[in-house]
Amino acid sequence: VRDQNRKTSQLAAKTTDGHAVEVAANIATAADARVAVENGADAVGLLRTELMFIHRPTAPSVDAHRDSYQAIVTALEGRTAIIRTLDVGADKEVDYLTLPPEPNPALGLRGIRLAQVRPDLLDDQLRGLVAVQPHGAVRILLPMVTDVGELIRLRARIDQFQREAGRTDPIEVGVMIEVPSAALLADQLARYADFLSIGTNDLTQYTLAMDRMQAQLADQADGLHPAVLRLIAATTQGAAKYGRWVGVCGALAGDPVAVPLLVGLGVTELSVDPVSVPSIKARVRTLDYQLCRQRAQDALALESAQAVRAASREVWPLD
Ligand code: PEP
Ligand code: MG
DSSP states (O other): OHHHHHHHTTSOEEOTTOOEEEEEEEESSHHHHHHHHHTTOSSEEEEOOHHHHSSSSSOOOHHHHHHHHHHHHHHTTTOOEEEEOOOOOTTSOOTTOOOOOOSOGGGSSOGGGGGGTOHHHHHHHHHHHHTOSSTTSEEEEESSOOSHHHHHHHHHHHHHHHHHTTOOSOOOEEEEEOSHHHHHTHHHHHHHOSEEEEOHHHHHHHHHTOOTTOGGGTTTOOTTSHHHHHHHHHHHHHHHHTTOEEEEOSGGGGOTTTHHHHHHTTOOEEEEOGGGHHHHHHHHHTOOHHHHHHHHHHHTTOSSHHHHHHHHHHHSOOO
16 A cells, blocks of 8 residues: 555545645655655645754844755745744743743743744744745745734735845735634634644644643544534634635644544645655545535534544544
């Protein structure tokens, strides 16, 4: 099966009834980008840029940002890359970020909130991002957005940097949906964003109030919990109001039990570990989209993650 999956992995993935699902890769480096291409990733759905910022004495320059994203775009041979702006906070070791430790770093100055105290870090990253060639090769993704005001402010900033760089074509800007408030306000966010990308790792953590690093809670912190599923459904419904597409870039996208339900809720891009791309594409090809839609609606009424998992496995057995 593995060899068969590898052979077909370069082809687009469609359900048996012809519904297309993009299968993209989560990466951090140009080397990862090459692995993603080899494994048939249609795009990069999440480039985590934290590596750019940690383990170095000073913040990266605009040119350092541009060069590192440019190398990744080159390695992708025409595929697009969704590049997430910095998502570091008081829990990461960043020498030049002299922030006081926080009692709850997961609830603190992380993601775009860091720009409240260090706007220079995000500004330089955005300037580097808008300099990448060709235009259209990269899309910007903003982490830890909680409402529309943050998005509007950052879009204005991105527009300003684009004008300064002499770019006239707008760069696409998307929002991570990883905080319950963002999922609940997805329709408002979709009005101003080009796409939404659900980060199920944090969305699960914040919805269930279960620390994603707490090993004892790992089994219970399940993204197929009906409360998380309802927020995913709210996200795709909100996005549909403005004709935006929704991806999932958290670990749930690479879970074969979750894939039919995510597709059924209207998610059209699954971004997974590069080596998982062939098996997730193969999984999509076994599905009937109309059946996924029906069963995903049924799953929203179930009362536990275990019940959702059992229902999925009954309809779509794992081989
Ligand atoms: C997520 O929260 O699901 C996500 C993709 O982001 P990260 O794992 O980097 O927090
Ligand atoms: Mg996250």
